Amino acid sequence: MTIMLTERPSYKALQAHYQQIQQRHLRDIFEKDPARGERMNAEAAGLYLDYSKNRITEETLRLLSTLAEDCGLRERIDAMFRGDKINLTEKRSVLHTALRAPRGQSLAAAAVPDAGEPVHQVLDHMAEFATRLRAGEWWGHTGKPIRNIVNIGIGGSDLGPVMAYEALRHYSDRKLTFRFVSNVDGTDFTEATLDLAAEETLFIVASKTFTTLETLANAESARQWTLAALGDPAAVARHFVAVSTAAEEVAAFGIDTANMFGFWDWVGGRYSMDSAIGLSTMIAIGPDRFGEMLAGFHAMDEHFRTAPFERNLPVLMGLLTVWYNNFFGAQTVAVLPYDQYLKRFPAYLQQLTMESTGKSVTLDGEPITSYQTGPIFWGEPGTNGQHSFYQLLHQGTKLVPCDFIGFRHSLNPLGRHHDMLMANVFAQSKALAFGQAAPAGEPYRNFEGNRPSNTILAERLTPAILGALVALYEHSVFTQGVVWNINPFDQYGVQLGKVLAQEILPSLARNAPVPADDSSTVALLRRYRGLSA
Numbered sequence: 001m002t003i004m005l006t007e008r009p010s011y012k013a014l015q016a017h018y019q020q021i022q023q024r025h026l027r028d029i030f031e032k033d034p035a036r037g038e039r040m041n042a043e044a045a046g047l048y049l050d051y052s053k054n055r056i057t058e059e060t061l062r063l064l065s066t067l068a069e070d071c072g073l074r075e076r077i078d079a080m081f082r083g084d085k086i087n088l089t090e091k092r093s094v095l096h097t098a099l100r101a102p103r104g105q106s107l108a109a110a111a112v113p114d115a116g117e118p119v120h121q122v123l124d125h126m127a128e129f130a131t132r133l134r135a136g137e138w139w140g141h142t143g144k145p146i147r148n149i150v151n152i153g154i155g156g157s158d159l160g161p162v163m164a165y166e167a168l169r170h171y172s173d174r175k176l177t178f179r180f181v182s183n184v185d186g187t188d189f190t191e192a193t194l195d196l197a198a199e200e201t202l203f204i205v206a207s208k209t210f211t212t213l214e215t216l217a218n219a220e221s222a223r224q225w226t227l228a229a230l231g232d233p234a235a236v237a238r239h240f241v242a243v244s245t246a247a248e249e250v251a252a253f254g255i256d257t258a259n260m261f262g263f264w265d266w267v268g269g270r271y272s273m274d275s276a277i278g279l280s281t282m283i284a285i286g287p288d289r290f291g292e293m294l295a296g297f298h299a300m301d302e303h304f305r306t307a308p309f310e311r312n313l314p315v316l317m318g319l320l321t322v323w324y325n326n327f328f329g330a331q332t333v334a335v336l337p338y339d340q341y342l343k344r345f346p347a348y349l350q351q352l353t354m355e356s357t358g359k360s361v362t363l364d365g366e367p368i369t370s371y372q373t374g375p376i377f378w379g380e381p382g383t384n385g386q387h388s389f390y391q392l393l394h395q396g397t398k399l400v401p402c403d404f405i406g407f408r409h410s411l412n413p414l415g416r417h418h419d420m421l422m423a424n425v426f427a428q429s430k431a432l433a434f435g436q437a438a439p440a441g442e443p444y445r446n447f448e449g450n451r452p453s454n455t456i457l458a459e460r461l462t463p464a465i466l467g468a469l470v471a472l473y474e475h476s477v478f479t480q481g482v483v484w485n486i487n488p489f490d491q492y493g494v495q496l497g498k499v500l501a502q503e504i505l506p507s508l509a510r511n512a513p514v515p516a517d518d519s520s521t522v523a524l525l526r527r528y529r530g531l532s533a
């Protein structure tokens, strides 16, 4: 049995250290250590991380690093890359890193043969398909080239594709139209297809399991929509492709498995945007740029695997999250990208982080009662957020550590807009850290400061930088999971609601009996059905 986190001497040392440091203000910390801004930074895979505006000293970093060593982070990193079955509850390897390893260089290929050459065979298949489609050489049933691509998926089969599409839109083929349908709310499908011609539309049904109800319902509506316009059931073969690990289910749905792009059970849904789940991304930006994105992921993977903890970006960010979550009692982390193209990045991160670290049982099956696990991730692009929730960041009673993300160059230079944008990044992190005293008699103008942040800078938002950024957060989450001794790769917490929805669904039908249930559920069902009490 692994020792409980809070019993570890290295954790207790951090508790003692926290008592000493908690009252120290960043103003004072910077005054005593004026060069920390030049020192407390690290760089990898094109990302520069300034972590100097955190409520830490060199001693904090040393103690956090010791905690990570103590928790076996080094061994766990090696185990993941090697293909050990570290997803204990599902008895699976965790090998999203193999999806972006260059041909012939997968560290796991010996243990998990699928993680080697088959990865590249699927990439080749995707590239061949994407190239044909982008060249106008994938024709619909009536002979017209496909111009509209609709990705149907949810969770990891939606959030990665839609985030990457938005993030890399600058590089996308503007002759093609992309839509993303996830919600079982019929509005999503209806609005996404309202202005599309079926004869020019291709549906990518993306589902790891191919059993997800929302996705199957939307795929079925897509099939009906296609058939209503094109008549012939043979049209399905030209207008539907699937991305899945489940060939049988794909065939049962009626999609030709020659038009299926596979992946493997060792790719978690929220870690799958660089697998075949990224097919829409590849169609949008082309195989070469998709390859650049994979190279960016891989560069960060190699950094995470090999760099010493004190210079390791994901380790530093993961440990800082632990520091605020477990010692300062921070409940959330705000992710604030100063780039409009990253508008879906916080939503993407919500699944990556919270489906991974929202756990309350250790890897040994022990309930976690003495410490907190995953914080709530949230955010919006700057500068929009500044005119909305930043009030609370600056003057609220809650401590919210922030990650600012910005770029040296805009992809759309427009007058002085970019300098104005970036001036706000630097101003916000400065105001949060150092604050400003209120004029006498006006306490509501007080900026107490001492609010920590990281700033991540890169040259410009390229496919490679996006890959590096996503991998940075993936491995930061991994680091957190190791310290909290949880399994960040399962998601049993989503099951109960799914099962109950299946149980409730029949009783929503006209004339079905209202089941005996708790009084709240019965009252809600009656009201929904329009029945009297």
Ligand code: F6P
Residues within 6 Å of the ligand: 154, 155, 156, 157, 206, 207, 208, 209, 210, 211, 212, 215, 269, 270, 355, 491, 494
């Ligand atoms: O319900 C949660 C979940 O299992 C996610 O983990 C996953 O990304 C999503 O559903 C979609 O699953 P699938 O790709 O199998 O349709």
